[in-house]
Amino acid sequence: MKHMEEIRVPQPPRARVLLCADLKQSDMEEIEKTKSALEIERILCSALVSDVPQPKQRILLELYTNLVLFCREKNFNREQTSVLISIVKNVHQFNTETPLNNTDQCFNYCSELLLCHSVRRPPFSIDLFNSDQVTEILSYFINTYMRHYFLYKYIFTPEVLLDLHLSYTGLPEVTATEETVRSETPISNNADETRETVKKKQVTEEVQQNAASPTMKTIETDSTKQGSTPKSELRTIVQREVGDEVMRLTAQLQQRLQQSAEQLNSAISKLETNVQARK
Structure with a gap:
């Protein structure tokens, strides 16, 4: 039996120098020359995404x-712009590694x-x-990326699905009788002939059972009725319990999302306070 692996928050990688890590010198030269936002997007698209x-x-x-922008x-230079883009890219990748x-x-x-x-x-x-530049960058990062943190995580994080299988023991099996009828029924290309043959066979067996033991027929009928009732009751109970559990999990998820927000x-308010204090 396989158990679901525990999902844990990954630890951030070790910080390293990101000079020219994602954008080449030629890319930065093209970005520096252009003033059009569409042209900047074209260069960044071919280089990054x-x-x-x-x-x-x-x-x-x-x-x-x-x-x-x-x-x-x-007024950051080429190297500062390239490094800042790489920093945000690495933080975004780390953010979307876990749901x-x-x-x-x-x-x-x-x-x-x-x-x-x-x-x-x-x-x-x-x-x-x-x-001073670090303070400005942190303030920009908080007011842009961190304020939309959950939006980025929702869009870029793979969805986690729960595959639930239920199995019950102690229930009467009905497949044995069905397999017996199928094995004893002759194969026919005409579906109507097959159904007619099955009906005749069931009528014949019913007449023989009534002739041999009328009491046995009554007992079997009662037991059949009693056997079908627990299944319907069990199905109703399972559906009701699963529905209640789904509603409970939905309420917990909404509560956790509210708490996370x-x-x-x-946290953003504290960070903004710290940034202003540094100024």
Whole structure:
């Protein structure tokens, strides 16, 4: 018997330098030359999300294009823009690895990646961003990606399905008699002839049983009626219990989603407070 594997929140990978990890120097040169958002999307699509199906590709392009526009607004250079896109890409991949809530792990991973690019300690880290730029990036990340955290997880995380099988023991089997009738019934190409043969055989057996033992016929009929009743009752009980369980699980899921949303809003408020305190 196979048991369902336990789904656990994965641990974030070790932070590393992401200079030119996803966008080449030629890509950044093309992005720097163009001023059209559509042209930026075309370059990012061929470099980052060419193998992603729609509509997921459209969502990622919007995310990365807005990052490029943010970097232009803050006057970031090529290397800073490329690294920031790679940071958000890695955080997004880590977020969508599990259907479970990993809000804190995602934000900590983003903070570690930024720290890895704001302190000069080669070859482990480089000083690409200063403290003010890190504060601006964290504020942008919170107000964009983290505020839509559950939306990204819902769209990009594979759906988890529960396959439920029920089996019961101690119930009378009815397949044996059906197999006996089928095996004793001659094979015919005409369905009407086959049904007529089965009816004649059942009538003949019924007449013989009535002639031999009338009491036995009554007992068998009563037992047949008694045997069918527990099945219908069991089916009704199972349907009612399954329906109640589904309603209970639905209520629990809604409650957990509400709690997760409240926790996320609380975490975002704390992070915004910390960012403002640093200023």
